[in-house]
Amino acid sequence: MADTRLIQSRYRLLEQIGRGGMGEVWRARDESLGRQVAVKCLKPLGPQHDGAFTRVLRERFRREARVAASLQHRGVTVVHDFGEHEGVLYLVMELLDGHNLSQLLEENAQHPLPVDHVVDIAEQVADALGYTHRQGVVHRDLKPANIMRLSDGTVKICDFGIARLGHDISMTSRLTTTGLAMGTPHYMSPEQISGKEVDHRSDLYSLGCVLYEIATGVPPFDQEDAWAVLVGHRDTEPTPPRSHRAELPGFFDRVVLDLLAKAPEERPADAGDLRRRIVLGRTGEQPVPGPPALPHAGPGLLPARREAALPLWTRSMTAGHRATGSVRHAVEQDDPAAGLTGRWTTATATSPAPHSDSFVSLPTGPPAPDLLAALAGRHSAGIDLGRLGRWEEAGEVHRAVAAQRESVLGPDHPDTLASRYEVGFALSRTGRADEALREFVRVAEGRERALGADHPQTLAARQETAYTLGQLGRHAEAHQAYESVLAARRRAMGPDHPETLRCRHNLAFNLSRLGRTEESWRVAHEVAESRARLLGRMHPDTLATRYEVAYTLGRLGRWAEALETYQDVARARAVALGADHPDTFAARYEAGISLGRLGRDAEALELYRSLVADRTRSSGAFDPETLRARHGLGVNLGRTGRWEEALAEAREVCAIRARTLGPDHPDTVISCREIAVGLGWLGRWGEALVAYRQVAAARSRVLGPGHPQTLAARNDEAHCLERLGRSDEAAELHRAVAAHRAHNAALPS
The missing domain is CATH 1.10.510.10 (Transferase(Phosphotransferase) domain 1)
Known part of the structure; x- marks a missing residue:
């Protein structure tokens, strides 16, 4: 604009009231008629735009301005004038309060x-x-x-x-x-x-x-x-x-x-x-x-x-x-896709300028639109990789995009933080919970600075922080974080907003891990009812919470109710998600657990046979969840007295798990223990002793010598020694276990 800030010797620019990637909006005075107006000015085109592009944009502008100026209705903003001044296209409109x-x-x-x-x-x-x-x-x-x-x-x-x-x-x-x-x-x-x-x-x-x-x-x-x-x-x-x-x-x-x-x-x-x-x-x-x-338009249109x-x-x-959500990009793409709208608004002189595109926050000036578009595309590609379960690759993509976004937009820009959030998500899904926690804490702090403490995106990052704390077994800290997020969500969104209910669902899950099972059941039951009312009884979120209700019922020893709930969830998921969906399979697996707890071993055995067949067909013979179903099958073979078959199943599953997961993986160790159990029931106590010692050694390496699961394995080992008539060794092992337990009891909780 000219230094006089006077357009066409008529419109004097007084105050900028809006700014976007395509230009600016000014409060101005029409010197000819003595009235205040809003003047929208397109940003001058740079040398990166060729002549054809410029001609198209100018033609579009003039055409659209004429159309807008022709509209006369109380519900449409009045356009008074338009034109071009010193290479800048402008539109003069009524100033709205x-x-x-x-x-x-x-x-x-x-x-x-x-x-x-x-x-x-x-x-x-x-x-x-x-x-x-x-x-x-x-x-x-x-x-x-x-x-x-x-x-x-x-x-x-x-x-x-x-x-x-x-x-x-x-x-x-x-x-x-x-x-x-x-x-x-x-x-x-x-x-x-x-x-x-x-x-x-x-x-x-x-x-x-x-x-x-x-x-x-x-x-x-x-x-x-x-x-x-x-x-x-x-x-x-x-x-x-x-x-x-x-x-x-x-x-x-x-x-x-x-x-x-x-x-x-x-x-x-x-x-x-x-x-x-x-x-x-x-x-x-x-x-x-x-x-x-x-x-209506003709059929051809x-x-x-x-x-x-x-x-x-x-x-x-x-x-x-x-x-809502207000993810603010540092600059709109300089693309006529935005037409004349961009992020512009009109306001009175006393109104604050809208939160537009914050050019001043950029470290080195506005980044190239092509770069922002490319980074947005790579960000989306990373999300797609995650949806395919390729979390390692997704994490690499998001780390690279986050670094580049930070360099051009700044560390607290919402786009940078969005990439950091996805980095945390990928880390969480690849078992690197410590690193994920650091990333989510960083994102939550940045979003609080940039967007505010109660902004939905800030709360989302804080909620993932709580989830990751739970992954790390830090359930007391996770509980405090969930309580804080829940209070903010209730305050900002209300008690029945889907995100509020999601937070309460997570809180219920964490309560059960704290051993507060009755509270967990009550919260989960309330959330399930609220989700059923708001989302429908067949909605996946409703079914996820009903699954948690069933889990807490089992923890409370109410196995008949747990079985009925798991079976209802399995049927509903088969309809809503499909018979071969992993969540459907998970509910069927837990129904088998409940049948076993109720002593209905023959029914549990048949359920696991069908589940193994379906898992194998759907995911393959070596998938961890297929092997989990086979483990359940083996357990129930033993419960029905078919110990030779149970032992054969346990040996095969253990061998596959050792190859695919590693010899010290918890699932491999569980299978090794099942081998020991089968050997004991068959009276082969010497072989059982070897297997129990393998279990105890693996747990000692991974969990520590004083961990309750390690001590349970040592007790099993002592029981084998007693069966073999080696009473002195058994007594010595029992004393060692008792000493460890006394030491654990003396530790501060």
């Missing part, structure tokens, strides 16, 4: 907005969209940051910056084929994602995403990985909003789910129809008939319902900026 929906959610500490506000916003936006659609204008980037609620309650749609005249197909095609994708992933329609032509019903879908988020606090597909978000829009049915927030009216739940229909023809016919449904649901009265429905794969342009997208 209010906040966008993204800001309202953030100021509300990520709580959803009041129900009456949500319904009022829905009705006003539907009215405004009804007008713009009748003018043939489709917004194409409707999201919380583009909807303003003024101080008097008026709602306005802002930034028709990527709008297109609906009938002007040729220009739309030409501009979109340059590869400049449009829209924000959390709010994009399936047809928009698939790269098909869109009509007004795409805006209705985006509005459904916005309403879902302001009503529940989370978008309908709430993943950090852009690819997962896009696939969710395309393939996954959304959870009903009332599952997150029971007080939402039933009509609103139905309206939002209809807006989120995958096929455009299954959504409301137009925004006028939508508004009539909202008014009817809100008042119970028959609304005044609105204008006739817009004609309807988007395909499903695509075999997402288009290539989506692969470089980051997850964007949902209204």
